[in-house]
Amino acid sequence: MSDVASTLEYAEAGTSLWQDAWVRLRRNRLAVFGLVVMATLIVLALLTPWIAPYAYDAQDLDLGATPPSAAHWLGTDVFGRDMLTQILYGGRISLAVGFVATAVALLIGVTWGAIAGYAGGKVDAVMMRLVDILYALPFMIFIVLLMVVFGRNVLLLFLAIGAVEWLTMARIMRGQVQSLRQQEFVEAAISIGLPTTTIIRRHLVPNALGPIIVYTTLTIPQVMLLEAFLSFLGLGIQPPQTSWGLLISYGAETMEEYPWLLIFPGAALTLTLFSLNFLGDGLRDALDVRGAKD
Template sequence: MSTTSMNTLVDAEQGSSLWRDAWLRLSRNRPALAGFAVLTLFVLVAVLTPWMAPYDYAQQNLELGATPPSADHWLGTDIFGRDLLTQIMYGGRISLAVGFIATAVALLIGVSWGAIAGYVGGRVDAVMMRLVDILYALPFMIFIVLLMVVFGRNMLLLFLAIGAVEWLTMARIMRAQVQSLRQQEFVEAAVSLGLSPLAIIWRHVIPNALGPIIVYTTLTIPSVMLLEAFLSFLGLGVQPPETSWGLLISFGTETMEEYPWLLFFPGLVLAITLFALNFLGDGLRDALDVRGAKD
C-alpha cells in the first residue's frame, strides 16, 4: 500500500470534528475572514485606547472649536475643540461593550427559553411562548424607563436592560429550530441511551442549531448598538462626559450641515462594524451548517 493511501486511511479512521470542519470552511471564506480581522482590530483598539489615543479624552480647546481634518487632528475636532479620533476610540469601548455584553445576555436567555419550550412542547411550550407574546406586546421603551427609574441609571443596568428586551426573537428562532430537530435520528438515539432532556438539549440539539444562532447574534450586535444610540439620544443611555459611537452620531446629526465630518466619521466606523459583522455572520452560518455543508 502506498504512503498516500495509508495517510488517507489514517485520516478516515481518525475522522474530523465539527469544529475542525467548520474552521476549514471558514478559512476559505475571504469576506468572513476580513470581517473577523476588522472586528479584532476594533476590539484591540478599544482595549488599548488609553495608551493609543493621540489626545487626552477630556482635553478641550474652545478657541479651536470645530475644525476639519488636519495634520494635527486626523479626523478633525468637535465644537468643544476635542479631538474626534480620540472621541471615536473611547466611544468604541462603550459601544462594543454594549453590543457584546447585551447580546450575550439576550443569547443566554433566548436560547435557553426557546430550546426548553421547543423540546418539551405541549402545555409548557404554550405557556412559555404566550409569555413571549405578552412581552412582545409591551413597548420595550417603557420597560427600560421603568428599570432606570427603579434601579438608577448606570452602565451595567443599561447592558442588562437592552439584553432583557432583545432575547424574545432569539427565543422564537430557537424554538422553531428545536422543533425541527427533536424528531431527528440523533435525538432519538440520545433518548434511547437514557440521557436527560437537559443533556440532550445542550449537547445535541443546540450544537445543531448553531447556524441560525450565530447569524442572529451577528445581526443583534449592531442592532443593540443602534438601540443604545437611541437611548442616549433620549437621555436614558450614555451621557457626557462619557461617549459612544451612537452618541457621537447623535451629536453629529445636529451639526451635519456646518460640520459634516462630525457625523461622517462616527457613522463610517459604525457602518464598517455592521458590514464586518454581517460578513462574519454569513461565513459562520455556512461553516457551522453541518447539514448543508458540502466538502
C-alpha cells in the same frame, strides 16, 4: 503521487463540522473581511487607554472645532476634544453594549427556548404564548421607561436592551431543540436516566451552536443600532462617557458647520455594522451543511 496520497490521507482522516465550516468561511471574502475588521476593532477597544493620543475628557475650549490636521487626525469637536480619541473610547462603549447585551439576550433566549422545546405539550404552549405576548409590546417605550425610572447608567442599558432582544433567540432555540429531541443520542441519554438539565446543557445546546453563533453575529449590530438610537434621543450613554451613538447625535446637531463630527463616528458605526452582517451571513452559509452539499 504525493498530492494524491495526501488527499487520500486527508479523506481517510475525515474532518469535523467546524473544520469544514472554517474552510467554507475562509472562501467567503466578505466574511473574512468582516472577521478581520471586528478583530481589529476589538483589539483597538482593548488597547484604547494606551493608544489614544489624548485623554478622553481633555478639552481645549480655545481650540474649539477644527478640521482634521496633523495634530488631530480626525479633527476636534466644539469643546476642543480630539475626535480620534472620542471615537476610540466611544467604540469601547458601543462594542461593550453590543456584546454584553447580546450575551444577556442569548442567556435568556437559549434557556427559555431549550426548556420549551424539550418539555413540549402545555409547558411549551404556555411559554411560547408568553413570547408572542411580549412580541406585541412596544419595547422601545419599555426601555425608555426603564431609563427614566431607574436612571441612565451603562449597566441598566446592558440589561434593558438584552431583556428585549431574547425573543427571537427563544424561538430559534425551541425549533432546534424540537428537531434534536427525536435524535438517537437524546433518547439514549434519557434511557440511562440523565437529568433533564444535563441533557439540555450537554447534548441539546452544544448541538445547536451553529444557529446560536449565527444569530449572535446578527444580533450584535441590532443591539448597537438600538444603543445608538437611544443615545441619539439622549436616553443612552451620558457624558463624560461617550459612544458612537452619542457622537453621531452631537455631530447631527452641527453637521452643516462641522461635517467631520458626523462623518467619522458615522463611518465607524457603519463599518462595524457592515462587518458584523458580512460575518453573520458568512457563518450562516458556512454552517449550513445542506447548502454545502449543493
